[in-house]
Amino acid sequence: MNQPNEITMHLDHALSARGASIPPETSDPVFTLDNVSVYYSDYEAIRNVTLPIGRNEITAFIGPSGCGKSTLLRSFNRMNDLIPGAHLKGTVAYHGTDIYGPNVDPIEVRRKVGMVFQKPNVFPKSIYENVAYGPKVNGTKGNLDDLVEECLTRAALWNEVKDDLKKSAYALSGGQQQRLVIARCIAVKPEVILMDEPCASLDPLATAKIEDLMVELASEYTIIIVTHNMQQAARVSDRTAFFTAELDENEIRHGRLVEFGRTRELFSSPTDPRTEDYISGRFG
Amino acid sequence: MSHLQLTNQLAGKGTPLRDRIFMWLLFLSLAIGVFTLAVLLTYVTIKGWPRLDIRLFTNMPSVRDPENAGAQSAITGSIWVISFTALVALPTGVMAALYLEEFARPNSRSQRFIEVNIQNLAAVPSIVYGILGLAVFARALALGQSVITAALTLALLVLPVIIISTREALRAVPRNIRDGSLALGATEWQTAYRQTLPAAIPGIATGTILALSRAIGEAAPLLLLGAVSFITFNPDGVLSDYTTLPIQIFNWTKDSREEFQVLAAATIVVLLLILLAMNFVAIWIRNKTQKRW
Numbered sequence: 001m002n003q004p005n006e007i008t009m010h011l012d013h014a015l016s017a018r019g020a021s022i023p024p025e026t027s028d029p030v031f032t033l034d035n036v037s038v039y040y041s042d043y044e045a046i047r048n049v050t051l052p053i054g055r056n057e058i059t060a061f062i063g064p065s066g067c068g069k070s071t072l073l074r075s076f077n078r079m080n081d082l083i084p085g086a087h088l089k090g091t092v093a094y095h096g097t098d099i100y101g102p103n104v105d106p107i108e109v110r111r112k113v114g115m116v117f118q119k120p121n122v123f124p125k126s127i128y129e130n131v132a133y134g135p136k137v138n139g140t141k142g143n144l145d146d147l148v149e150e151c152l153t154r155a156a157l158w159n160e161v162k163d164d165l166k167k168s169a170y171a172l173s174g175g176q177q178q179r180l181v182i183a184r185c186i187a188v189k190p191e192v193i194l195m196d197e198p199c200a201s202l203d204p205l206a207t208a209k210i211e212d213l214m215v216e217l218a219s220e221y222t223i224i225i226v227t228h229n230m231q232q233a234a235r236v237s238d239r240t241a242f243f244t245a246e247l248d249e250n251e252i253r254h255g256r257l258v259e260f261g262r263t264r265e266l267f268s269s270p271t272d273p274r275t276e277d278y279i280s281g282r283f284g
Numbered sequence: 285m286s287h288l289q290l291t292n293q294l295a296g297k298g299t300p301l302r303d304r305i306f307m308w309l310l311f312l313s314l315a316i317g318v319f320t321l322a323v324l325l326t327y328v329t330i331k332g333w334p335r336l337d338i339r340l341f342t343n344m345p346s347v348r349d350p351e352n353a354g355a356q357s358a359i360t361g362s363i364w365v366i367s368f369t370a371l372v373a374l375p376t377g378v379m380a381a382l383y384l385e386e387f388a389r390p391n392s393r394s395q396r397f398i399e400v401n402i403q404n405l406a407a408v409p410s411i412v413y414g415i416l417g418l419a420v421f422a423r424a425l426a427l428g429q430s431v432i433t434a435a436l437t438l439a440l441l442v443l444p445v446i447i448i449s450t451r452e453a454l455r456a457v458p459r460n461i462r463d464g465s466l467a468l469g470a471t472e473w474q475t476a477y478r479q480t481l482p483a484a485i486p487g488i489a490t491g492t493i494l495a496l497s498r499a500i501g502e503a504a505p506l507l508l509l510g511a512v513s514f515i516t517f518n519p520d521g522v523l524s525d526y527t528t529l530p531i532q533i534f535n536w537t538k539d540s541r542e543e544f545q546v547l548a549a550a551t552i553v554v555l556l557l558i559l560l561a562m563n564f565v566a567i568w569i570r571n572k573t574q575k576r577w
């Protein structure tokens with residue numbers, strides 16, 4: 001059996017030092033979700049989410065499996081467009097512009113909003129080519145050496161790979177691959193980085209490196225991270241959104257946003273009993 | 285499970301009789317195939333042995349001088365025809381597969397119709413392609429009995445196989461490679477062209493080589509298309525007359541003289557070696573590039 005107190009204590013300990021300087025309300029949102037529901041054909045996977053994403057903040061999405069965290073995350077860069085039958089209601093406003101509006105090119109959105117996946121999905125190319133790929137497809141001409149070095153340095157990988165830039169990215173360890181994916185992502189100079197369980201396939205040491213990196217990157221980027229790891233959410237995030245999947249009046253499961261707030265407060269004094277159950281480990 | 289039962293199972297004892305009979309049947313089927321192939325190979329090699337020498341490659345066929353006749357024009361003819369077959373079928377097949385796999389709306393009615401048709405085309409007897417080639421390329425387009433007529437016809441013949449194997453190779457490229465590319469702001473076309481296609485090249489190469497090795501052994505459609513069986517010069521262009529190895533073999537085996545039978549056997553060995561080499565290359569590519577994800 002889990003000892004709820006012990007766990008919350010542990011989380012208290014983990015809470016990031018950044019938390020103190022976060023204002024209670026998001027003052028300068030990069031994204032504002034208003035009543036967003038995402039559907040897979042007829043199935044409403046997540047319902048009526050209203051949520052701001054603060055600039056240069058790390059926002060964590062937590063909640064049980066299947067509550068629609070990934071689904072919601074993918075709606076920030078229109079990756080759901082690629083799934084046949086997926087569609088969205090409500091507005092996802094990026095600096096006030098609805099990214100699902102009629103004149104918005106999803107390609108433009110994805111250049112501004114990068115994504116890091118659960119399993120490191122490096123391309124079957126050299127380390128150099130992995131980083132240079134984004135700028136190349138976006139039309140950057142000329143020598144990319146400086147950019148590649150800069151991005152690998154930002155992703156805390158340069159020292160480990162600087163002599164092997166021509167080697168296949170598959171030769172790297174899982175943790176290195178994930179940092180390469182982050183380097184590849186920032187090479188396009190996005191404003192927002194979405195991360196869907198970026199450490200799920202990594203060992204604790206590699207996880208710690210990625211977490212340090214996230215905090216480091218938050219000074220320049222806005223980050224949204226989905227995680228199953230409570231400690232991780234507590235350690236790195238400034239704000240946390242807790243989702244759950246519940247049956248509605250027609251006995252159909254939908255994901256719902258239960259509680260959103262500063263990570264510090266959400267973990268130490270959750271207002272909703274479901275949040276408390278979940279973060280203290282009493283939830284399935 | 286007791287210790288005794290475990291050791292029995294490890295030793296292969298205690299397998300039910302029914303299972304053992306089934307295993308033997310499977311093995312027997314395999315043995316029949318391998319045995320037949322071995323007998324065939326041994327037979328032609330022994331029979332063709334006296335003529336398996338350099339003259340086969342340096343000399344032209346001859347009706348009067350079977351002792352010194354060779355198959356040079358057939359070997360060069362086969363190379364010409366198969367090269368142009370590949371030149372036509374490979375880009376067409378790969379582009380068709382890329383369209384079907386990456387761009388066409390999946391599961392639409394037209395998509396399914398096309399899919400069934402490609403499957404069916406792969407099973408159409410080669411002689412039917414010969415008739416088509418004769419009507420369209422030789423007659424309607426007035427290309428006559430030329431290398432290009434043969435190449436275009438064989439290209440149609442291998443196209444469905446290339447499309448099918450290319451689609452399989454494309455499908456084997458994991459979804460997350462495409463997602464990674466699209467998430468960086470690449471277009472679908474850039475993703476297909478710069479990620480999916482290069483990643484699928486080993487599979488495409490393997491499929492294409494196997495398809496071409498089928499085409500190189502074809503005689504039936506070329507007989508219809510009027511591959512001339514007695515040619516004593518090498519092709520000098522796509523409109524040139526030509527003969528190919530299977531045609532040459534067919535022609536020699538029709539001749540009752542023993543020398544020509546030996547010559548045919550020797551040429552069969554050459555054709556088989558070419559086929560084996562092509563298959564070997566295909567397997568080599570597959571092994572070399574296996575499982576990167």
Ligand SMILES: Nc1ncnc2c1ncn2[C@@H]1O[C@H](COP(=O)(O)OP(=O)(O)OP(=O)(O)O)[C@@H](O)[C@H]1O
Binds near residue numbers: 070
């Ligand atoms: N491509 C899809 N097509 C149809 N339904 C989907 C698709 N992807 C997800 N779903 C459904 O939508 C719901 C939410 O899925 P989602 O992957 O967003 O959950 P999640 O919170 O990310 O879960 P996990 O923590 O396990 O990753 C689930 O019921 C899932 O079955």
Ligand SMILES: [Mg+2]
Binds near residue numbers: 069070071196226
């Ligand atoms: Mg998920």
